[in-house]
Amino acid sequence: MSTPLSSTPPTPEPVTDGETVAESHARRGRGSVRDLVLSLLAVLAVVGVIVLASPREGGSPVHEIDYSSALADARRTASFAVVAPEGLPAGWRPTSTRTDRRNGTTHWHIGFVTPKDAYASVEQSDRAPYAFVGEMTERGTTQGVLQIGGTAWVRTFSSLRDHRALWNTTDGQTTVVGGTASWAELEQLTRALRS
Numbered sequence: 001m002s003t004p005l006s007s008t009p010p011t012p013e014p015v016t017d018g019e020t021v022a023e024s025h026a027r028r029g030r031g032s033v034r035d036l037v038l039s040l041l042a043v044l045a046v047v048g049v050i051v052l053a054s055p056r057e058g059g060s061p062v063h064e065i066d067y068s069s070a071l072a073d074a075r076r077t078a079s080f081a082v083v084a085p086e087g088l089p090a091g092w093r094p095t096s097t098r099t100d101r102r103n104g105t106t107h108w109h110i111g112f113v114t115p116k117d118a119y120a121s122v123e124q125s126d127r128a129p130y131a132f133v134g135e136m137t138e139r140g141t142t143q144g145v146l147q148i149g150g151t152a153w154v155r156t157f158s159s160l161r162d163h164r165a166l167w168n169t170t171d172g173q174t175t176v177v178g179g180t181a182s183w184a185e186l187e188q189l190t191r192a193l194r195s
Contacts, residue, residue: 062093062095062113063095064093064094064095065094065095065096065097066094067084067094067097067110070097070098070099070110071084071097071110073099074099074106074108075195077099077101077106078099078106078108078126079106079126079172080106080124080126080171080172080173081173081195082108082124082195083122083124083175083193083194083195084110084122084193084194085122085189085192085193085194086192086193086194087192088188088189088192089115089188090115091114091115092112092113092114092115092189093112093113094110094111094112095111095112096109096110096111096121097109097110097111105125105126105127106125107123107124107125107127107132108122108123108124108125109121109122109123109124110122111179112189114179114181114185114189115185116181116182116185118179118180118181118182118185119179119180119181120177120178120179120180120181120185120186120189121177121178121179122175122176122177122189122193123136123175123176123177123178124173124174124175124176125173125174126172126173126174127174129169129174132174132176133167133169133174133176136165136167136176136178137156137158137163137165137167137176137178138158138160138161138163138165138178139158140156140157140158140163140164140165141156141157141158142154142155142156143155143156143157146166146187148166148187148190148191149191151168151170153166153167153168153177153190154166154167154168155183156178161180162180163178163179163180164179164180164181164182164183164186165177165178165179165186166178166186166187166190175193177189177190177193
């Protein structure tokens with residue numbers, strides 16, 4: 001014979017000071033979360049001290065490349081005299097190069113981090129000058145003309161990306177020297193160009 005079930009729920013047992021078991025568990029649960037947060041903050045503080053105390057090189061690392069084989073390939077296949085800098089002083093670091101060929105045209109690119117940690121590139125192509133110059137100068141406005149080695153280089157500036165450029169078109173090819181580098185650095189790079 002089964003025992004009849006009671007219709008009244010059991011009374012919770014008091015724990016301390018009139019606190020029930022459920023209240024005690026809830027209080028301990030809140031304490032556990034608080035303790036966990038405090039422990040996490042302590043660990044993050046220790047990690048922060050270690051990171052700050054660790055010796056590291058200044059600035060982000062620059063991945064330098066050797067572009068000699070890319071330059072040789074571009075010179076072998078382009079329909080124009082491909083240029084690259086020679087004799088740049090220390091601090092100029094080549095970081096990128098590519099040769100794009102499409103629709104019977106060639107676009108040669110070489111990028112540098114300058115001694116003042118700005119960016120400068122040499123862009124050269126036999127594409128239609130108007131489109132190429134617009135794209136490579138960030139559609140900058142003309143800032144005058146600079147004579148370098150007997151060649152007139154147009155100066156442009158685009159405030160949108162703080163982009164300066166020197167460019168000219170000769171014998172069906174256009175060369176653009178541009179970037180966030182200063183005018184002085186861009187002029188130095190332009191003067192160093194040789195084919």
